[in-house]
Amino acid sequence: MKTCLKNLWDTDVEFIERMDLFLKDVEDEPELNERTRTLAICASLVGCQALDVFTCIVEDTLEVSLKAIELKELLYQACAYLGYGKVYPFIQQTNGILKQKQINLPLPSQSTTSKQTRLKKGSQAQVDIFGEHMKDFYKSGSKDSVHINRWLAENCFGDYYTRNGLTLREREMITYCFLAAQGGCEPQLNSHIKANIRIGNDEAQLISILSQCLPYIGYPRSLNALRCIKEAV
Template identity: 60%
Template sequence: MNEYKAMMKASLNFGVTPVEIKEVVYQAVAYLGIGRVFDFLHATNDVLTEKGIPLPLEGQAIATTENRLEMGIQAQVDIFGSQMAEFYKSGPEESRHINQWLADNCFGDYYTRKGLDYKMREMITFCFLSAQGGCEPQLASHAAANMRIGNDKQFLIKIISQCLPYIGYPRSLNALRCVNEAADRIAENK
């Protein structure tokens, strides 16, 4: 937590906006869970208040309960490709609701928010999955998605290099393997 606060203060000094910081924290909920993110949300608010930034910040949500599924599906298609258009309906009936939640909650509620674009959200998601470990199938998918939307292989290697002191070598090497696998798959499909 102390390192997070120090890095957050530094990022504000280097031009990262309060909205961008809050959006990173909100994005974390979908990938790390509210139980792991809740204290960071409070720390974020504490640092912003300490810096004299009035809260709450301007809302960034654009999806509504009525259109979040449709907007989430479109976000998945924009990021991963047209094969995602019907993904929310896939899988065994008893667990299909999870794929729908992925579309309407993860992508509809989070990815459609203002404050960060898809490239930034995918880069952040790549960081969350790399740091978490044990999510290599999802990490490989998000590595490919990053490359699909313009965060190329070299960029992702730079991201891994920056994260290495925080996540360690094993997780960094796993992330590198996922990037290489995704790049190889993309090259094979060209």
Template identity: 35%
Template structure:
């Protein structure tokens, strides 16, 4: 986990990869993927970002990102660039159910146990939380070759790029803070986003960060 005042080079590189995948701009994504590999991201780390994106922007965007990455890797190999593959995820734990694994990760990111409460989405449709726990968190987010802070960076960037999902974006800004990102690192995320993706979307993200910080105990 990065504990410095700002994001490191590979964390910065995740931001435009996730955002351009969510937006579906494949030429911009290709540039971001090349920059990500140049920054030190491994092939498997980028694969994890692109895999995770299907949960936030759908299979079509994710699959387009994956095929774009395949082309980037091929082109770089033809140029004699041998990018490091990186480590694969560890096997799933055998001493816990998928529900238990997913619930633990969901609680860590949310900062509290999420359960059915009067008027919330879990009470309205309990199955969605089962899917979140058993699939998103247990099958995807639990894959340990990309850390939780980096995964939240990717999610925040993707949601910023999607737009119209301010509630979820605020939740994941809080989630990033809950898994170890500092306020300064989240600010840095939006600075990088503004410089590499769309500036006015980054400004909106900064405003939402202010809202999140105002609601958190100091």
């Protein structure tokens, strides 16, 4: 973020002074390690489609507080929640930064599933995150829509949540950030807040993460997310 603010020094000095002061206040508030903080902010920036600020932060933090594989895993998983159309520019931009830093592409594979196992392992990931009521959820639904529940298990969870590079808790945390930053999907946000709490990201942790993302996604979406946390708890 500091790189982005420097770019405005000649034109918007008063804004920079206030934003810099606010960012320092935010950084001092919750107790988060730098890696978790950077992971959450990057996820929220993808969620709210802030490509320019995302680029600045990645250039400043890549291989310092966030590894290349962790960033790529974040972007791959974002496709399930934001759509390929929104995530493609972020993947392209990240590839350019990695090449500038002379990091070889493609990165080592993090996949743990095959075409034959993605459904089974994805369904198990749903159970691990949400509970036993998700067992065989992919079979539920009307005849004309059951395929969507199957895709949810084999694609969203089987293709992404089963990968290495991020833990299951970290994957649920970035999903929470995607949804909070995207806005307009509070039912899903509420469900994933409950899932986060279930697997160890408690209320205090979720509020700390939200606090770090607030300067980037604004007050309305942050207050909506805070309400969802309180409702879920």
